[in-house]
Amino acid sequence: MEQFWRKYIFPVLYTFIIAASMRLINAVLTGFRFWERSWEETAIECLLLTTGYAYSYVLNYLLRKYQQQPKPPSAIKEYLVVAGVIILMTDGFILPIQHFTGERGCELYDVINFTLIPTLFYLLYYVIKRANASMKKSYEQQLLLEKISNDQLQTELRFLKAQFHPHFLFNALNTVYFQMDESVGTAKHTVEKLSELLRYQLYDHQQTVTVGAELQYMQSYIDLQKSRMNDHLQLQVKIDEQLNKQNVYPLLLLPLVENAFKYAGGDYWINISASLQNGWLVFHVSNAVPQIATKHRKGGIGLENLRRRLALLYPGKHALDINTCQHNYSADLKIAL
Structure with a gap:
């Protein structure tokens, strides 16, 4: 008309x-x-x-x-x-x-x-x-x-996702490798857990999931890592019950947990907590480290990958603070939900 x-x-x-x-x-x-x-x-x-x-x-x-x-x-x-x-x-x-x-x-x-x-x-x-x-x-x-910018964003996120998977697999396969010498049954159980974790990683990094699903994924990873750690590890995990149905982009918490298990030493403890504060997801990970390791630890590819994904997915709506002390290492992540 x-x-x-x-x-x-x-x-x-x-x-x-x-x-x-x-x-x-x-x-x-x-x-x-x-x-x-x-x-x-x-x-x-x-x-x-x-x-x-x-x-x-x-x-x-x-x-x-x-x-x-x-x-x-x-x-x-x-x-x-x-x-x-x-x-x-x-x-x-x-x-x-x-x-x-x-x-x-x-x-x-x-x-x-x-x-x-x-x-x-x-x-x-x-x-x-x-x-x-x-x-x-x-x-x-x-x-x-805007379309070109969005295409560039998607391309970079796909690259970061492809970069994240090998990094995760490298650490997980190392666990299975050492378990093979101790117990084939334990190694098989680890591979089964690993397959569940990889299935979750098939999510598109630009599609949100519930915080509950992300925390459950994190817990599965913790269970996987506990199977290779000795009984001296003091592990404390606190999850706020209010965190459940909120939406968040996936695979943003794991790099911090992965780093803690990778570098834990010294007094051999790891503390993990997640809470809801004024509409923000507040995630804390800290672990004891040997004094020698503290001087040389820089974060590696996992944390750099995480920083870039946070910048792309939550511009101006996140905060990541890394602190290194003499005997411990901590990471605090805040994300606006």
Whole structure:
């Protein structure tokens, strides 16, 4: 319906407004009452309303032509060309018809009136169309830039996901390797747990999961690691019962837990806690480390991967603090839910 209005109704209606404006101005200047003239002359003038289609076609053609040019001319030059085309159409087509069909022919003020008024009206029409086309083009370019940015984001997230899997597998397979020497049955159980963990990792990193599912995944990993740790490990895990149905992006907690198990030493303890505070997921992991290891620990690929994913998935809505002391290492992660 909108296209029908623009293409068939508006050109005639706009030309009618122009014609009415010219007649009213003429009536004021000359005192000629155009509404008292013969119906034949009025009918001929009504037929001239169809010239609106010609003006509309030509102006839209010029607009497309200038929009498609690699380097469009200046706005002033473009408007002068458009105004010249309008004047040529008016003086070459409308004025002769008015001269030969009108009762009085064409006086000088008729020429000025019939040239100036349509030029101003149709130039205004062109300016508005040009502004709308420029806004539409700018909007489309903005959408294209956003699409390119989103594609780049997805590509980087896929790369980080591909990078995360080998890192996780490397640590998990190390566990299975050492268990093979001690107990094949335990190693088989570990492989079974590992398959459950890998199944969870099939989630798209740009699709959220419930916090409960993420914490359950973390607990499965803890159970997997406990099977290879000795009985001297002091492990404390505290989970806030309020954390369940909230949504979070997956695989953001595991790198911190994985690091704790990887570097635990010294007094040999690990503390893990997760709580809900004012709409934020507050996750804490700390572990004892040997004094020698404290001096050389830098975090590795897992933490760098985590930092980048947090920056992409939670820009301005997260905080990650890493602290290293003489005998312990801690990581505090806050995510807005």
